[in-house]
Amino acid sequence: MSLNKQAILQDIFQNAPPLNSEDDCAENIVIPFLQRLGYTRHQIGRKVSITGTSGHRFRKQADIVVYINQRPSLVIETKRIQHRLKEEDVNQALSYAQLLEPPTSIAVLTNGRDWEVYYLDKDDIGGLEAVPEPQELESIVLGISGTAIQTEKRQAAERLLVTIENKADLEVAFRECRKELAKEGLIAESAFDELTKILTCKFNEEKRASEGLATNRFTSQWLLGSSPLIALQQMFSDAKQTFNVFPTGTQIQIRSNETVEKIVRELEPFGLYGFKTPLGLAGAGGDVVGSVYEAFLTGTLRGDLGQYLTPRQLVEFMVEIADIQIGEKVLDLSCGSGGFLIRAFVHVRKKIRSLDISKDEKDRLVSNLVTNHLWGIEINPRLATLCRINMILHGDGYEHIYTGDSIRDDFFENTDGRRTDLAAIEQNNATKFDVILINPPFNIPYEDFTSLNRYVLGRGKAAQGSDYLILERAISLLKPETGRLLVILPHGVASGVSETEVRNFMKANTYIHACISLPVGSFKPFGGSNARTCVLYLMKTPKDNKKRFLAQAERVGYDITSKYYREIDLNDLPVIAEAYYNVKQNLQ
Known part of the structure; x- marks a missing residue:
């Protein structure tokens, strides 16, 4: 027994x-x-x-x-x-x-x-x-x-454990790669594009080797037998067949054999692809993508567009309290490199693999999750490409990752030519989203009359911030009664006098289910911002419930006093998540 x-x-x-x-x-x-x-x-x-x-x-x-x-x-x-x-x-x-x-x-x-x-x-x-x-x-x-x-x-x-043990060394390797690319005249956005191509080659070579399809050519030893530049160009040609995420005609821009040799030598010890597990691919994306983001999305590409990497600790916390269920449709209107979508995938896939049903039925549910239930829109084509690669690595698909401005645009297209009409989704409750997770670009002013006139929060104004406009659009895309939105916003939305209009709009169109205040400096390592922020949890529920969950995080699992990301053991977010679940039923 x-x-x-x-x-x-x-x-x-x-x-x-x-x-x-x-x-x-x-x-x-x-x-x-x-x-x-x-x-x-x-x-x-x-x-x-x-x-x-x-x-x-x-x-x-x-x-x-x-x-x-x-x-x-x-x-x-x-x-x-x-x-x-x-x-x-x-x-x-x-x-x-x-x-x-x-x-x-x-x-x-x-x-x-x-x-x-x-x-x-x-x-x-x-x-x-x-x-x-x-x-x-x-x-x-x-x-x-x-x-x-x-x-x-x-x-x-072994490569994966080397990577887990030596994250700092991987970041150093990325910086060295950046120096080598600069010698070729590839800086800022161009360097980011080139490293994305190179990492795609490495992903694909490790994938082929792991599946027993071919020898891993992304090694210094392999390059000894041929022209390194020609070898890398061939690797990229093959990788584009696996990762159909690059515009037609995209080519390797490096011109020197020496540059290729040095970059391959820097990246060779680390494992990015990993191996198959019940959660998908071990080692895929995650911290690697974050490191690339930090090393290459500088100044113009990050700060001017208001784009800041959402730290893993916040992503995990928001997905955890959202508690996405099997079959629910998830959207991120400013998806970046895909952090929320990847975590949502892992969260739901874990639920599926824990079910007491047949393997075929589990496979069907996972396939449906990848092909129908994970949606992302990203204004920056570079990040959209990185997101698609990340999605392929984790879940073998990126069907609904689109490039475009989720505030101005209605029609979006992915690299397969698939198109979607966000305005049509807004008009059809059946196609709306169960869960929306976003860390919107902060306070990028929209000043054109056409864009402002589309939104209640924009009409009659000379300008309105991107974060508030994207908030309104997200609310319009939520399923009635059951939809829920988790969003990072300036803390003033919770209590500031100047944000009264935004707060009243939220109250009129959603139920404010929870507000978790984040400490000053939560985004300092991710772009230098000292703005105080909060996580708001909004529900499209008809209930007039005056109870809501409030919490204040003082520590978030990384150093908020430094401009460099450094993990620490002190993290209030798991404690807050547990406290939330302990009282969740009383908030219904």
Whole structure:
């Protein structure tokens, strides 16, 4: 008879000391839990060193490895109880599983309260009850003992761990690439375009190698046998077939073999593509795209357009409290490189892979998610291209990523020639959106009469800010009664006298469900802005409910005093998210 694992865990928590670290979680929650399942202490390894296929020994160690007959059979990656489990954690745990000797196919990720169970050869994601008991794990091990994990996948896992461990080194590599491109006269936007092409080549080469289709040519060794520039041009020609995101006729602009050699040498050690997991692709996009953005979108391209990277911590928080459901249609009207859409994809895909339905039905739901339910519009063609690449890497599709001005335009087109009419969607409740997530360009003035006259908040004015106009358009695109909007806006909208008109417009057209104040400097590392901001959660609900959720974040998981992005452990956002869910039902 199977054990009641939830009851066991609750009992352990009742007797646990304060939990302040990963080690506290491992020693006081996870190991006692494993022992209650029937594992002996000598079967449980702590801080197990990981060595790559190249002999590289990683600084980070697997937190817990469970052994069956001296064979590593289960990897458990533990996190602080305050930590929200994220995609990078999954990538790390599955990479450890592939690089153990011999490898194992099962990995568990937990912060003590939340448990996720992953199998390298399955698309299912299990919860606490899926943690195997000793006899079950032994049968799993017997079933895989004769199965060899492909060398390419193990090498991909090693490259991915190198990247996770050395984010600072990756940023240095991007800066070095920028210097090399500058020598060719490629600066600012041109340098950004060129690095996007080069990274697309690297993505594609790692993809082909991971799938066993061809040798990875994005290596210094490969370039020795040919003209580096000709080799890169051929890689890009092949990559354009996989990533149909570049305008017709786009070519590599580098002219020097030496530049190609240096850039390939800088980027070669890092893994950007990763390998297949139940969440999609390990290592795809995310921090890599953010690093590219910070290194190359400078001055003109970022500040003048009011475009600021939305930090991962805020993206995760907003998607978490939005709690997007399977089948819901999601939109970002200023999607940038796709942060909200990627996180929404991972969030919903995790729900799908956790369902107790057939694999074919899960695949159908995931395909529908990618092809029908994730929509983005981006005014900057460079960022739109990066978003499409990011979407392909994570979910194999970008059907509804469009380029255009979501304030002025109605008709939008993607690189496949697909067109959509936003005005028509506004007139049809059935085609409107369930969830809209946006960090709009801040206060870019729109001054032309035609644009201003389209909006209640623009009529009769000489100018109106982009953030308020895009707010109005977002509200018009929400499904009646059930639609919800999460948006980052200047804090004055919540209480400032000068923003009374905007606030009254929101009250007249939505229910203000929640307001989370962010500290001054939340966007300082992402463009130098010291503006105080907030996250507003608006609902298209007919209920006249006077209750709403209010919170103030003082710490957001990164240093808000520096112009450079640097992660820190202190983060109020997960605590606020948990507090929100504790009272959510009382707000209905």
